[in-house]
Amino acid sequence: MSSLPNPYLPSLARILEVVVETPDIKSFRVELCDEAARESFTFEPGQVAQLSVFGTGEATFVINSPPTRREYLQFSVMRVGEVTGRLHMLQAGDKLGLRGPLGNHFPYQDMRGKDVVFVAGGIGMAPLRTLLLFMLDNRGDYGRIRVVYGARGPANLCYRQEMEAMRDAGQIELILTVDQKSPDWAGQVGLVPNLLMELAPPADNCVAVTCGPPIMIRYTLAALEKLGFADENVVTTLERRMKCGVGLCGRCNVGGTLICVDGPVFTRAQLKALPDEF
Amino acid sequence: MSLVFLARENLPAWIGRLYQDMAVFAPMTINGVAAFRALGQDEIPDLSRIPASSPKAAVFPQTETLFTFTSRKHADDLSQVDIDLSYHLAEVPRVILGARPCDARGLKLMDPVFGGKVKDPYYLARRERTIIVSQACAMPDRACFCPGTGGGPYDPAGSDLLLLPVADGWLAQGLTEAGEKLLAQDLFTPAGDREPEAQSLKDKAEAYLAQAPDMRGAEQAFENLFKDEAFWDQATAGCVRCRICAYLCPACTCFNITDEESGLKGERIRTWDHCMSYMFTQEASGHNPRMQKAFRMRNRIGHKFCYYPQLHGGTVSCTGCGRCVRACPSGIDIRRIVESMKRKGA
Ligand SMILES: Cc1cc2nc3c(=O)[nH]c(=O)nc-3n(C[C@H](O)[C@H](O)[C@H](O)COP(=O)(O)OP(=O)(O)OC[C@H]3O[C@@H](n4cnc5c(N)ncnc54)[C@H](O)[C@@H]3O)c2cc1C
Numbered sequence: 001m002s003s004l005p006n007p008y009l010p011s012l013a014r015i016l017e018v019v020v021e022t023p024d025i026k027s028f029r030v031e032l033c034d035e036a037a038r039e040s041f042t043f044e045p046g047q048v049a050q051l052s053v054f055g056t057g058e059a060t061f062v063i064n065s066p067p068t069r070r071e072y073l074q075f076s077v078m079r080v081g082e083v084t085g086r087l088h089m090l091q092a093g094d095k096l097g098l099r100g101p102l103g104n105h106f107p108y109q110d111m112r113g114k115d116v117v118f119v120a121g122g123i124g125m126a127p128l129r130t131l132l133l134f135m136l137d138n139r140g141d142y143g144r145i146r147v148v149y150g151a152r153g154p155a156n157l158c159y160r161q162e163m164e165a166m167r168d169a170g171q172i173e174l175i176l177t178v179d180q181k182s183p184d185w186a187g188q189v190g191l192v193p194n195l196l197m198e199l200a201p202p203a204d205n206c207v208a209v210t211c212g213p214p215i216m217i218r219y220t221l222a223a224l225e226k227l228g229f230a231d232e233n234v235v236t237t238l239e240r241r242m243k244c245g246v247g248l249c250g251r252c253n254v255g256g257t258l259i260c261v262d263g264p265v266f267t268r269a270q271l272k273a274l275p276d277e278f
Numbered sequence: 279m280s281l282v283f284l285a286r287e288n289l290p291a292w293i294g295r296l297y298q299d300m301a302v303f304a305p306m307t308i309n310g311v312a313a314f315r316a317l318g319q320d321e322i323p324d325l326s327r328i329p330a331s332s333p334k335a336a337v338f339p340q341t342e343t344l345f346t347f348t349s350r351k352h353a354d355d356l357s358q359v360d361i362d363l364s365y366h367l368a369e370v371p372r373v374i375l376g377a378r379p380c381d382a383r384g385l386k387l388m389d390p391v392f393g394g395k396v397k398d399p400y401y402l403a404r405r406e407r408t409i410i411v412s413q414a415c416a417m418p419d420r421a422c423f424c425p426g427t428g429g430g431p432y433d434p435a436g437s438d439l440l441l442l443p444v445a446d447g448w449l450a451q452g453l454t455e456a457g458e459k460l461l462a463q464d465l466f467t468p469a470g471d472r473e474p475e476a477q478s479l480k481d482k483a484e485a486y487l488a489q490a491p492d493m494r495g496a497e498q499a500f501e502n503l504f505k506d507e508a509f510w511d512q513a514t515a516g517c518v519r520c521r522i523c524a525y526l527c528p529a530c531t532c533f534n535i536t537d538e539e540s541g542l543k544g545e546r547i548r549t550w551d552h553c554m555s556y557m558f559t560q561e562a563s564g565h566n567p568r569m570q571k572a573f574r575m576r577n578r579i580g581h582k583f584c585y586y587p588q589l590h591g592g593t594v595s596c597t598g599c600g601r602c603v604r605a606c607p608s609g610i611d612i613r614r615i616v617e618s619m620k621r622k623g624a
Contacts, residue, residue: 004399008344008535008546012361054347054361054546055539080562095361214565240567241559243535243551246396250532250551251558253577254567256585261396275504277567277577 007246010052010097021158024079029072045130046265049100050245059083062127066134078123102245106131115143117201119220121212125158127237150177150192154185193219203228209235231269238264281469285447288465300371303336305329325376332381332528333374337404341549349542367403377412380424380599382436384528391531409456412437416479421600423490431483442476449476491617499623500584510572513615516608521552523602529595
């Protein structure tokens with residue numbers, strides 16, 4: 001074999017625990033099987049990995065545990081198709097393949113000393129969770145932290161207990177919302193961008209971080225613009241179908257930019273420089 | 279370097295010698311179609327016409343195994359499974375014989391993709407072991423437009439050895455050390471006074487292609503027309519998404535990765551992909567950033583004539599080989615698209 005590293009070859013990882021988050025989202029807490037690889041594995045908040053179920057294939061997921069917590073790597077997987085369907089059948093003790101970390105990360109250095117507002121929809125909370133926990137682990141570096149998070153219904157809110165505990169501990173301000181009224185829901189009802197407009201966080205010395213379905217991102221970016229957020233203070237993480245994850249397969253381009261290596265994290269200033277093809 | 283002569287009747291003997299030391303990829307005509315493939319012993323290639331396919335499969339096969347995986351269950355605890363992964367890289371040296379100058383340039387266009395910041399070990403293992411023997415194009419056809427992309431029918435760029443056709447054989451011009459080494463002394467004779475004959479064929483071929491439209495410098499026009507949906511609709515109208523343009527293209531490199539499994543063993547496989555497919559960008563949420571065929575064509579054209587050149591010093595990701603033009607069942611002509619793009623987007 002040649003001395004070149006093989007970017008397609010996954011490392012083996014073991015599932016330590018599976019957490020059922022919602023009817024279609026499970027979180028997998030995994031560790032690399034090889035101890036030396038485990039010790040030397042480092043990543044930044046927002047980076048992703050490719051998980052393999054051998055025989056079915058690979059898919060991209062954000063590492064949603066923060067680098068400050070090293071007991072395991074967590075991935076939250078929404079069941080939508082083949083690989084995610086097979087992942088949902090795995091249990092603690094099962095093995096999978098892991099390639100990563102891949103991609104760029106949230107510019108958390110630039111956010112120090114600022115207020116932060118997280119705006120998320122559905123599984124889009126997964127990448128933001130990494131950054132949120134990272135900030136809580138470095139709480140003194142950041143100002144007010146607000147979270148606006150919405151899902152279809154109460155049962156579809158991911159990490160709900162965890163976030164409510166953060167709120168109760170006074171670490172964050174939290175607005176949870178669902179699309180439609182239901183008997184088991186006493187909280188907010190309405191679409192995330194609308195609630196963001198109602199909350200109207202002052203744009204002054206504040207960064208907004210958003211992820212969710214493409215349509216939600218679009219309206220959220222527009223709302224933030226109305227609220228006066230400067231382009232470089234709006235950060236989003238994009239999903240784009242990708243295969244190799246390392247800049248070779250050609251799937252995930254937006255113009256000459258590859259989401260897998262140049263992203264997935266972009267500021268709105270960077271997005272505006274790209275062809276309008278999202 | 280001086281030219282040497284290879285008589286047509288010595289071609290089989292020469293190939294026989296090459297075959298002893300390396301895999302030989304050359305065009306073979308089967309059922310009337312000349313396409314590159316690995317020659318078997320004593321097979322003689324067809325160098326008489328422009329091959330329908332490019333030789334890119336010699337370094338970037340249409341299907342290849344990235345690695346194999348094998349699961350092993352523990353005898354005493356069947357819930358415990360170990361997984362072994364293994365892969366291997368090409369070791370056999372290879373020669374592409376009868377590439378056209380456009381094909382040699384195609385490989386040069388793929389090199390920065392697979393050998394950039396992240397290196398593709400599979401491609402590079404083959405590429406490092408590949409020698410390119412090109413045949414200059416004495417008879418370009420109406421679909422050819424290599425000069426419009428920065429090449430030419432006798433362009434030596436990217437070749438190790440260039441064969442210049444003459445009536446009864448070829449004049450061989452070694453361009454690299456690896457190429458010169460292939461010139462078996464007893465089969466090649468001094469070129470004598472044959473050079474003017476080769477030169478006059480070259481002049482004719484170049485004159486024939488003098489009208490090729492310039493496909494370079496379209497970046498700004500592309501950006502200006504990006505939002506002109508009518509333009510892209512018209513450019514794409516006939517497309518039936520058959521994929522042939524990408525498969526035949528010497529510069530297209532997009533690939534898919536899939537798994538195949540049987541029992542406890544399986545393989546992760548890479549295959550050529552195609553950006554005109556709806557599924558290429560279909561996302562799980564139902565969202566598709568290139569919902570219409572026209573948007574996919576826009577990306578295809580943009581990649582070749584705007585995005586790639588912007589990243590690679592103005593070089594377009596097209597060699598003017600004309601294969602997509604010849605093969606398109608709907609008569610889509612990439613020259614017309616770029617020409618009208620440059621005109622309308624000026
Ligand atoms: C940077 C990035 C981070 C991501 N992070 C997460 C995460 O943390 N949690 C999570 O649940 N999902 C995440 N995704 C989406 C996830 O990768 C896809 O849902 C997954 O690849 C679908 O695989 P599948 O085999 O189950 O689907 P398939 O059976 O292949 O297809 C099912 C559907 O999903 C579409 N699809 C396939 N691949 C992708 C893809 N890469 N992106 C979008 N749609 C796709 C198909 O076109 C089809 O509509 C992320 C995607 C990207 C690009």
